[in-house]
Amino acid sequence: MITTLGSPLKEDPKRPAQAKSRIDPARSFVIVAAVTCGGGSLLWTLFTGFVEPDAALAFGVLIAVGELARITLPGNREVAPIASAGAIGYTFLLDVGGEPVHHSAWQVIAVVAVGIALGELPHIAVGRGPRWSDLARRGLVIVLVALAFRPVAARVSPDSQHWWIGLCVMASLVMLAWLVDSVLAAAIRAERLRTRLSVAIRDESRAQFALGMAIGSSGILIALASTVTGLAGLLVFTAPLLVTQVAFRRYAEIRLTYLQTVRSLSRVTEVGGYVETGHSRRVSHLAQAVGCEMGMRESELLALEYASLMHDIGQLSLRSPIASGATVLASPREQRRIAELGSAVIRETGVLDSVAELVRRQCESWQGDGDDGRPPLGSRIIKVANAFDDLVGASTNPDRIEAVLQRLRMDTGHEYDPTVVDAMARVLDRPAARW
Structure with missing residues (x-):
């Protein structure tokens, strides 16, 4: 039997019911992996206890506020720049106002998971549920960065003579996070649109590079600034990213208005x-x-x-x-x-x-x-x-x-x-x- 992809032809009622739905392996994997890591880390952290609760609370609030202010970019891409920068900043945090921090990767994942959940609750309450694959990707990327960085965080103290090594490690992990996120987004896009994976990877890399680098660099600045300014640095270094987010939001609105105008003209x-x-x-x-x-x-x-x-x-x-x-x-x-x-x-x-x-x-x-x-x-x-x-x-x-x-x-x-x-x-x- 023949059906079209969103075209005038409706599904043949004689087609078996199981053909009406499709399971996307990449999308399912990303969502399940993110939920498993977030839930498991939260349970483990509750069992072992939080360390440096003031820093955890401050970064958790920043992530929640950033998730509440998420935006949708052209290509139907949902992003939360402030939340992502806050999550990266908490992952790379080495000390606060001269006092070293010792939180584990599992605590990072738990704080990020709670912050994301709290930020999404108002959206869900008014019927603006997130794109679950995009939400899961944001969480899963932080999982990978935290597991890679936190075990070696004590060796890259900003007070050491080799502080630049720590900076290089952070920058490398930001690049790696961008690459992983682009590949995951491309795999989901290729499944959804039935297009080639190589084409999807190229599209996602181009679409996410500028914003990804802005988010990553802001996260690194937040982490390093907290060494001197304490938690007050969160507000100072989040402001530039907020301006960038406003610009991206306006650009997305212009593109949407343009498309709606073309559709009306048609x-x-x-x-x-x-x-x-x-x-x-x-x-x-x-x-x-x-x-x-x-x-x-x-x-x-x-x-x-x-x-x-x-x-x-x-x-x-x-x-x-x-x-x-x-x-x-x-x-x-x-x-x-x-x-x-x-x-x-x-x-x-x-x-x-x-x-x-x-x-x-x-x-x-x-x-x-x-x-x-x-x-x-x-x-x-x-x-x-x-x-x-x-x-x-x-x-x-x-x-x-x-x-x-x-x-x-x-x-x-x-x-x-x-x-x-x-x-x-x-x-x-x-x-x-x-x-």
Whole structure:
């Protein structure tokens, strides 16, 4: 049986019930590992007792406040910079105001777990539950850093002649933490979007590098400053990270508003009766699924989403709508005219030239019609996804879906990219995934 990935096709009621859910091994492993380590460390610390409770309380409160102020970045990435910096600072803490501290790695993990839990309670109470995989990753990274650093903390005292060794160890562990976090996030992303792990690792590394280094360096500064200023240093060195977090939050809000604007603009053709209701959304979801299947990068997927949402906007220039809005049934000349007019409208924004190019070349044959060579992969994907939805629409009939796939395969010699058609067939032939 055939279903689409977030597309117009609903799951076949005859499909076995177990196919409706999917277990993601990487996501499950990260969550179980984080819960086990956090719960076990808390029980052990309660049994053996807390040491330096004032420092534990101060850092626990900072972590809770930071978790309460968590933000969601583009790419649906949930981060808590202040909480993460506080957790790293407590992990690297060597002394407070000249008094050495002796807390173990297990106490670090316990304090971080309690702080994260307290910070999440208000979110859960109002129905804004966290992304559990992101939450677990934040905790699990601290587990690894604490287990690596705390056993050797006494040997890297800031008062020793070899203090720089301790600083190098801290910096190395921050880099290691960033790498581990990027790999874990990439594994979860690859499972969720059904994309290639190598592509996901590259996307996550780029997306998290700047913020990860800011968090790590802030955590090191907090730990070293506490040697001189005591616990008052928490407030002083958390302020720069708070400013950074505000900037990231505004950037995320701008990106979200931009996407919402594009989605609203894509509905103009539906409201005007030029295309069927839901056509642009269905084409967009299917195109993104195919893009993930073919290993497109995150930036390319974003441009593909914008282009597929607005691929039919050129129809607004038509004197009378095409029957059912199916551009696949229009003449090649009319298809090209619609694509070029849509591209011209998009170029007027001044910031979506790459998206406009994808829209402009969506009607060309997959091998190219002129001197520009083969159309971009995004254009070839939109061409296939649009043709499929034009011919299938909201139908859930598997025979009709299979017939349309066969029709597209028959036209792969000239019109449609055979690799794109094959990728779409694989997407359609698996249970609906989560987006």
